[in-house]
Amino acid sequence: AACGRTGPAGPSAGALVTPADAIVDAVEKERAGTGKERAFTLRAAESELDLGGRTVRTWSYGDALPGGELRVSAGDTLKATLENRLPDPTSVHWHGLALRNDMDGVPPVTQKAVRPGEDFTYRFIVDTPGTHWFHPHVGTQIDRGLYAPIIVDDPDEPLAYDEEWVVMLDDWLDGVDGTTPDAVLEEVRGGMDHGGHGGHGEGGGMGDGPMRMGNTLMGASSDLLGGDAGDIYYPMHLINGRPAGDPRTFTAEPGARLRLRLVNAGGDTAYRVVLGGHRMTVTHTDGYPVEHREVDGVVLGMGERYDVLVTLKDGVFPLVALAEGKDATALGVVRTGSGRAPGGDVRPDALDGEIVHATELKAAPEVRLEKRSPEAEHTIELTGGMGAYDWALNGRRFDHDDPTKGAYKCEQGQRVRVVFKNSTMMWHPMHLHGHTFQIAGGGPRKDTVIVLPGESVKVDFEADNPGQWLVHCHNIYHGEAGMMGLLAYT
Numbered sequence: 001a002a003c004g005r006t007g008p009a010g011p012s013a014g015a016l017v018t019p020a021d022a023i024v025d026a027v028e029k030e031r032a033g034t035g036k037e038r039a040f041t042l043r044a045a046e047s048e049l050d051l052g053g054r055t056v057r058t059w060s061y062g063d064a065l066p067g068g069e070l071r072v073s074a075g076d077t078l079k080a081t082l083e084n085r086l087p088d089p090t091s092v093h094w095h096g097l098a099l100r101n102d103m104d105g106v107p108p109v110t111q112k113a114v115r116p117g118e119d120f121t122y123r124f125i126v127d128t129p130g131t132h133w134f135h136p137h138v139g140t141q142i143d144r145g146l147y148a149p150i151i152v153d154d155p156d157e158p159l160a161y162d163e164e165w166v167v168m169l170d171d172w173l174d175g176v177d178g179t180t181p182d183a184v185l186e187e188v189r190g191g192m193d194h195g196g197h198g199g200h201g202e203g204g205g206m207g208d209g210p211m212r213m214g215n216t217l218m219g220a221s222s223d224l225l226g227g228d229a230g231d232i233y234y235p236m237h238l239i240n241g242r243p244a245g246d247p248r249t250f251t252a253e254p255g256a257r258l259r260l261r262l263v264n265a266g267g268d269t270a271y272r273v274v275l276g277g278h279r280m281t282v283t284h285t286d287g288y289p290v291e292h293r294e295v296d297g298v299v300l301g302m303g304e305r306y307d308v309l310v311t312l313k314d315g316v317f318p319l320v321a322l323a324e325g326k327d328a329t330a331l332g333v334v335r336t337g338s339g340r341a342p343g344g345d346v347r348p349d350a351l352d353g354e355i356v357h358a359t360e361l362k363a364a365p366e367v368r369l370e371k372r373s374p375e376a377e378h379t380i381e382l383t384g385g386m387g388a389y390d391w392a393l394n395g396r397r398f399d400h401d402d403p404t405k406g407a408y409k410c411e412q413g414q415r416v417r418v419v420f421k422n423s424t425m426m427w428h429p430m431h432l433h434g435h436t437f438q439i440a441g442g443g444p445r446k447d448t449v450i451v452l453p454g455e456s457v458k459v460d461f462e463a464d465n466p467g468q469w470l471v472h473c474h475n476i477y478h479g480e481a482g483m484m485g486l487l488a489y490t
């Protein structure tokens with residue numbers, strides 16, 4: 001999070017392009033719902049937050065960072081009323097949920113942005129269990145701190161565990177010591193000029209600050225993800241809203257079986273996550289089960305989730321999220337016994353151990369797509385570079401005012417293959433709304449996948465959720481700059 005400024009007031013022009021209500025209603029009726037409704041209120045407002053001894057003025061849900069967790073059971077109908085008390089229009093996007101299209105929270109495609117002072121009620125059936133999260137889909141608002149987890153419990157949970165912690169990772173630049181975001185960004189920019197990003201809205205409200213920041217920081221990518229080391233760093237990396245200098249403490253009994261639900265809510269950072277002194281068993285990614293795999297750690301691109309199981313030893317252990325390529329960490333403290341808390345600079349050996357990537361995992365048999373040849377195929381080339389900041393798909397920047405232009409087409413019932421082909425020097429976490437694809441060759445079911453520089457990732461999905469769905473890079477700055485497109489059912 002946190003480049004301080006948000007995008008323009010939000011796309012205002014443009015008609016909704018969501019499909020006829022009747023089609024969406026019909027598909028919703030087929031979802032396996034229990035009829036049980038769970039109601040929540042989400043108040044988006046400017047707030048003062050204590051991020052570990054430092055107070056920042058920012059935007060959040062319910063004056064908390066992360067916002068309070070929403071929890072439902074698969075089959076429940078979620079009813080969430082967004083109260084927009086921000087100075088700008090906003091929306092809520094339910095990242096990872098295959099929901100009805102008109103509740104996807106993407107202005108101007110699936111709804112009009114909710115204006116300041118107004119409310120909007122999201123209501124939809126949640127039919128699949130998993131670890132997900134939500135955030136606005138307007139400009140770079142997410143990076144202010146507007147995010148929270150949504151956990152969908154499995155009524156027939158097959159895993160056994162004693163403790164469950166949701167861990168949200170975030171990168172935070174502004175408001176650290178009273179420095180204005182603009183001043184911080186000015187420093188990060190180092191005087192480099194930037195020729196605008198061809199964005200939308202009036203007056204370039206997004207500014208080029210965050211863009212340049214993302215840009216510069218992505219230049220500091222790690223060897224793991226490709227790119228050269230740089231000397232730019234974020235002042236803070238957060239675990240559940242706390243920096244390494246003043247970490248969150250999690251407590252449990254020694255011997256407890258722990259389920260960690262990891263979510264990367266950062267705008268511009270991949271995290272390598274380990275629990276010092278422990279191995280972990282990966283059970284899910286992006287909410288979907290995988291064949292269990294014991295490793296030292298996992299890597300999460302922006303938007304990705306991993307669930308892991310750990311049997312806790314007796315003592316005090318560091319939960320470390322290494323910001324890839326940035327020589328900085330987020331820290332949490334896991335306490336099951338006595339001992340001194342680790343310092344903020346702790347670097348567990350596990351960080352250099354066996355770190356698993358999504359492409360090395362296999363879908364659990366029950367969620368594997370059956371073999372079938374694709375009836376629609378799209379190659380989506382990730383294009384652009386830092387110099388011109390012209391991030392795009394197939395050379396075309398997304399136009400928020402004309403979102404269906406150049407849309408990738410499919411028909412209901414088709415098996416669709418998408419090939420993400422990365423022709424840039426940077427890695428990109430590519431996210432598809434409304435569906436869970438499978439990485440080709442029996443890989444995991446996911447909605448967000450890291451595509452490394454120069455590489456291609458093939459994914460397949462069933463076109464079973466009619467509508468207009470975004471596909472975009474979850475580096476918030478890349479996406480907003482234009483690395484975004486639309487999958488449109490015809």
Ligand code: C2O
Nearest residue numbers: 093095303431470
């Ligand atoms: Cu996390 Cu398009 O979203």
Ligand code: CU
Nearest residue numbers: 428473475478
């Ligand atoms: Cu990107």
